[in-house]
């Protein structure tokens with residue numbers, strides 16, 4: 461029953477949404493165990509009818525892609541949300557609480573925004589705005605609003621349609637404590653086409669259209685030169701947008717992520733930020749491995765830091781602070797995440 465089609469994700473990941481589940485998480489776990497009677501202890505053993513309780517992200521489960529969770533009531537009512545495991549890392553690392561005010565600078569379709577909301581509101585009533593979600597593309601902003609609605613956190617998230625670097629000035633958000641920064645990237649860690657089987661049906665009946673779709677454009681085969689140019693442009697945008705977020709004086713934590721496998725969009729952005737005089741002046745540093753899912757073994761590329769910092773211990777510490785997820789081999793999309801922080 462192993463799925464060897466190249467375009468399929470090896471695992472369908474979904475997370476419990478405490479905002480919709482309320483105090484009934486236990487009942488939902490029971491429902492899940494009826495649908496998936498066999499619990500396996502590794503995602504590599506998943507077959508139809510099996511469920512894996514993820515060891516890194518609380519409330520995240522993996523099932524076989526042939527088991528259509530999208531036709532299940534729990535999915536349609538937003539009690540569970542389909543989201544790739546790696547894509548759950550940023551909100552988990554940010555670990556926002558009800559004390560926080562978070563900006564998600566590049567929010568649509570809203571997987572990470574609603575995951576942050578799950579951390580902030582948990583199973584409590586959502587009564588005040590604790591998240592500002594920016595999205596520059598008006599069409600994608602509509603999907604974002606639909607997802608927020610499905611996830612049950614409309615009152616807790618204010619959507620701003622426009623360019624984050626233009627709309628969001630530090631003076632306007634003097635109390636922001638943290639950022640999710642998941643900007644447009646090459647998408648080189650995404651493989652195949654995501655299953656979007658009942659999206660239209662879901663939209664029509666007002667239920668969840670929540671299917672992971674981070675890819676903004678079709679990927680095509682491009683020459684090395686074109687790729688180099690494209691990565692350069694993307695990296696410059698990624699650097700600028702993170703730097704803009706770092707200029708907010710009250711912010712203390714920022715999780716940067718991409719679904720790219722290229723160092724240009726990942727470790728090299730970290731290096732450029734650490735070398736930037738303003739970023740230094742503002743006091744930002746990289747949070748060490750101990751605070752960034754330490755048990756996840758695949759970490760950043762040492763070489764990228766060693767080339768710049770020369771000092772072996774610093775390079776090692778920085779590489780260890782970063783998370784890398786290999787496409788397919790690690791059970792889903794390729795991904796990169798790092799957390800910046802300051803006192």
Ligand code: SAM
Nearest residue numbers: 566568569570571572595596623624642643644
């Ligand atoms: N974080 C999202 C999630 O988990 O569902 C995926 C984000 S996607 C990788 C990047 C998004 O950022 C796109 O929807 C894109 O339109 C938006 N974007 C790009 N540049 C932006 C900017 N300057 N301001 C606001 N949004 C931007």
